[in-house]
Amino acid sequence: MQKIIIFDTTLRDGEQSPGASLTIQEKLVIAKQLSKLGVDVIEAGFPISSDGDFEAVKIIAQKVKGPIICGLSRAIKEDIDRTWEAIKYSNRPRIHTFVATSQIHREKKLRKSKEEVLNMAIEAVKHAKSYCKDVEFSPEDAARTDIDYMCDVVRGAIRAGATTINIPDTVGYAQPEEFAKRIKEVFEKVHEARKIVISVHCHDDLGLSVANSLAAIKAGATQIECTVNGIGERAGNCSLEEVVMNIKTRKEFFKGYFTGINTKEIYPTSKMVSQLTGINVQRNKAIVGRNAFAHEAGIHQHGVISSKETYEIMDPEEIGWAGENLVIGKHSGKHAVEKVLKELGYDLNTEQVSEIRKKVKELADKQKEVMKEDIIAITNDMIGKLSEEEEIVKLEEVKVIAGNKVTPEAEVKITIEGMEKTGKGRGLGPVDAVSHAIFSLIDPHIKLKEYNLKAITGGTDALANVTIKIEDKQGNVFSADGINEDIVMASASALVKGINKSLAFKRGRK
């Protein structure tokens, strides 16, 4: 049996998705969940890119045990030094270094000759190896690189000490047969490749990232780089859940292959990642979309009722599908909440659990019943809570006048580092008015880029979940969310949280 190594890059490539940005605390929570999911490698970040990224990788290396903790570095000495500084706390550290090898990247981006790029790769691997025995090397844009040159670089990197070679389709250009052929050729042309791990990293620009990764397995690749929900640069990466469930569901086709993933953790992980990154999963997404196991057409429903297998090739329970079952009423005890949290895979301390219990009880007092989804939202909201230092702006009071005969008006009281300020705003509706009132009090360069509102469960008494994206002067984007029974309050707290994230980021930069 051949184990396929699942290399998760949700926190590195996934976090580079336009619009996704996670706090250090959020990254740590996701990393702990990834470890529970059973991934083999966590690529925790790109330490040289910012101080925040460095801190996140360091704390994950310190606190998350089980998987290999990996940091990304360009083929530059300082990058590799910085990565090592962050990952050295792990008992299983890995340095991942890369340099672009395709003609277009070499000429337009690096302005270096083939010879120079080959030397950069060799030097980088040697330098990484001086710190760490586990070294991965990627020839960036490999899928568009001349195969013989790519093999020269791969051979050079292996001889310099690389223990994993990753062949990325950086721009999502390859077709499955073509990509599989490239992997086969690596084994044919580079004899050293048989003694190490060959990995692939595919992007989804043409919707083929999963197909290309699966084709690569058949050609001999034994590590797949992927992300939860397939998030990532542009159209995203190969989706972890799709690759894993293909191997599991089509056992006879992928005979002899298996992964170490605990598939029951797939759905909770997907939920957590979408909530914390603010990137919603499309309804019809394979495996984890809301409709993935819904049967609408009468004839299908009839079939499923008589025998599940008529239309279902996977059992929803296999991926930990929670559904929207009613769980907690006004009189349910604390054990019920604890049980749900445990089922969902959250690893929380007693203080956090009791805070969630308090909030659930408050909600149960106001609405008849609390659904599992409500508890997930409350929990994620609490996990994403800003630290005291990060909470520069505090929301104190919100007043709104709205109706069909008046122009909606809002008055907002906030404190900025202890200084109380009151702002007024008008708008097309109450949320718009509150947003204007808040923005009138802060740096005019901070702008609202995106606003999403969702009712977590049905009914007008449902919890409202507002997710927003804020952009600062330099074009950095911060996502934040707010949860409340009142959409105006949910919006206000999401806005204030987003503003705080951008202010804290600016401070961290100084």
Ligand SMILES: [Zn+2]
């Ligand atoms: Zn990538």
